[in-house]
Amino acid sequence: MLKCFSQASNLLSLSPTSLNEKFEDNGKNLLDILFRNKPFYFEVENHNGLDCCFNHIIGLPLKNNKEYPLFDYEKLIFDGIEQNSHLWVKKSRGIGVTEFILRYLAWKALSSNVLNNKSIFLVSGTREEFANSIKVRLEKLFERKFPNVKFDSKYTELTLGNNTWVKVFPTKRIQDLRGYTDVSYIFIDEADFFDPAEQWELEYVIKAYEEKSNCKIILTSTPNKPDSLFHKIERNEIFKGFFKKIFLDYTYGLGKIYDTAFIEREKGEAYFEREYNLAYAGRPGNLYSQLSIQNAIDRGTSYNPDSINLLSEKYMTIDPAFSSSKFAIMVAEWNRSVKQIRILYAAELDHPSYEEALDHVFRIRKEMGNIQNIGVDASQPELIVSLKKLIDERHSWQYIQDKVLYCRKKNIDIAQCMIVCPIVFNTESRSFMSSHSKRLLDDSRGLISINPKFTKLITALRGAQFDETGKLDKDESPFNDTLDCFQMLTTFFKFKSQGDY
Numbered sequence: 006m007l008k009c010f011s012q013a014s015n016l017l018s019l020s021p022t023s024l025n026e027k028f029e030d031n032g033k034n035l036l037d038i039l040f041r042n043k044p045f046y047f048e049v050e051n052h053n054g055l056d057c058c059f060n061h062i063i064g065l066p067l068k069n070n071k072e073y074p075l076f077d078y079e080k081l082i083f084d085g086i087e088q089n090s091h092l093w094v095k096k097s098r099g100i101g102v103t104e105f106i107l108r109y110l111a112w113k114a115l116s117s118n119v120l121n122n123k124s125i126f127l128v129s130g131t132r133e134e135f136a137n138s139i140k141v142r143l144e145k146l147f148e149r150k151f152p153n154v155k156f157d158s159k160y161t162e163l164t165l166g167n168n169t170w171v172k173v174f175p176t177k178r179i180q181d182l183r184g185y186t187d188v189s190y191i192f193i194d195e196a197d198f199f200d201p202a203e204q205w206e207l208e209y210v211i212k213a214y215e216e217k218s219n220c221k222i223i224l225t226s227t228p229n230k231p232d233s234l235f236h237k238i239e240r241n242e243i244f245k246g247f248f249k250k251i252f253l254d255y256t257y258g259l260g261k262i263y264d265t266a267f268i269e270r271e272k273g274e275a276y277f278e279r280e281y282n283l284a285y286a287g288r289p290g291n292l293y294s295q296l297s298i299q300n301a302i303d304r305g306t307s308y309n310p311d312s313i314n315l316l317s318e319k320y321m322t323i324d325p326a327f328s329s330s331k332f333a334i335m336v337a338e339w340n341r342s343v344k345q346i347r348i349l350y351a352a353e354l355d356h357p358s359y360e361e362a363l364d365h366v367f368r369i370r371k372e373m374g375n376i377q378n379i380g381v382d383a384s385q386p387e388l389i390v391s392l393k394k395l396i397d398e399r400h401s402w403q404y405i406q407d408k409v410l411y412c413r414k415k416n417i418d419i420a421q422c423m424i425v426c427p428i429v430f431n432t433e434s435r436s437f438m439s440s441h442s443k444r445l446l447d448d449s450r451g452l453i454s455i456n457p458k459f460t461k462l463i464t465a466l467r468g469a470q471f472d473e474t475g476k477l478d479k480d481e482s483p484f485n486d487t488l489d490c491f492q493m494l495t496t497f498f499k500f501k502s503q504g505d506y
Contacts, residue, residue, distance in 0.1 A: 076262065099258075114166040128173075291470060321366075
């Protein structure tokens with residue numbers, strides 16, 4: 006639990022309850038009197054009565070009707086705000102960060118004159134009615150001990166202390182934060198779940214306040230999906246050195262805010278890694294069975310993907326992109342001894358040049374040995390031609406197109422006719438690849454093994470979101486380039502029945 010932040014002084018002779026009863030004007034100025042010069046928190050074993058500090062005066066936090074002290078990990082948040090200009094907190098669900106920060110902001114407004122005639126902005130929720138709930142939550146901090154206190158409160162606005170203006174902004178109105186002066190704090194809650202356009206706008210808002218040293222920005226969220234706002238900040242792609250970063254996974258709350266038995270039950274849920282263990286995994290997907298994915302991972306512990314059998318039968322797939330996106334590559338082998346498709350390599354190159362990507366493909370091809378086929382997204386004819394040239398395969402684009410059409414008419418597997426195979430991504434082929442890859446992953450024979458080191462592939466499978474038409478929702482699906490590679494890869498493996506390999 007938290008240590009004392011400072012010594013209590015000038016303890017009031019009357020209890021908060023008695024004071025509340027004596028004020029007949031709806032508690033006007035009561036909170037100012039009670040909290041003036043009060044420290045934020047005293048440990049239970051050290052405090053000197055109910056009015057020693059802000060948190061004991063208003064009542065300690067409640068969860069499921071149980072009162073909790075403030076914990077040691079919350080001291081990290083307190084120090085992070087007090088000692089730094091800006092704070093970024095990546096948190097486990099239900100660990101109490103939002104409640105703590107609202108208490109902190111209320112204390113700052115009421116315990117001294119530092120926020121007199123200043124503003125606190127709260128950003129949460131997509132619409133005003135949702136955003137307003139965080140302001141109501143702030144007001145309710147005082148309701149348990151001071152039911153008669155009435156705040157100067159309007160819809161999305163609240164005044165605390167000596168004219169500290171609290172204003173709520175929904176995520177759809179983020180742009181409205183610009184242009185204000187005398188802003189002391191901006192608290193942005195669950196920022197990683199804002200829409201992409203809202204996250205983009207938020208970046209500019211933060212930059213606008215970057216040079217305003219009197220304004221502290223507090224950014225908190227449970228992680229969402231890869232390449233979202235929090236992921237970019239964590240990797241220092243944006244705001245490098247701007248935020249003090251705190252990571253609070255579920256282990257910080259074990260035996261404190263979390264019951265250990267509850268966490269053990271939650272570990273079996275598809276959302277656990279994102280909601281409690283700080284993984285950028287997106288929402289649980291709606292195509293692949295989480296059980297099938299886990300079974301493939303369990304099987305994957307039986308092999309070492311870095312130990313390559315150069316003679317085994319292998320297949321490579323490429324989802325190409327260059328300076329503007331990710332270039333994904335995957336390699337799998339067919340291990341005849343155990344009758345399994347084993348993933349040996351999976352990577353995403355970040356914005357490679359054409360030459361860098363081509364060099365990388367051929368280095369991996371050489372290291373793997375005996376690659377039977379290379380599947381490439383057919384929308385990249387230049388790359389397909391380059392690859393065919395390098396392996397001395399007939400590479401006229403007109404010839405390639407004619408050969409593909411011939412194979413379709415004759416119902417011949419294109420992999421039997423060429424090494425570098427163009428793979429078309431249209432509605433029909435996508436539907437086939439999705440259903441076929443799912444069928445192989447679900448197969449009771451345990452056909453697919455995925456070593457746990459391939460975290461991007463695992464995350465892509467766990468979070469793959471498909472709409473009602475069977476189309477992949479790329480905005481909601483993590484590592485969709487890796488997923489495309491996996492789906493293309495499975496097309497090289499066609500098992501007709503349980504007994505046919």
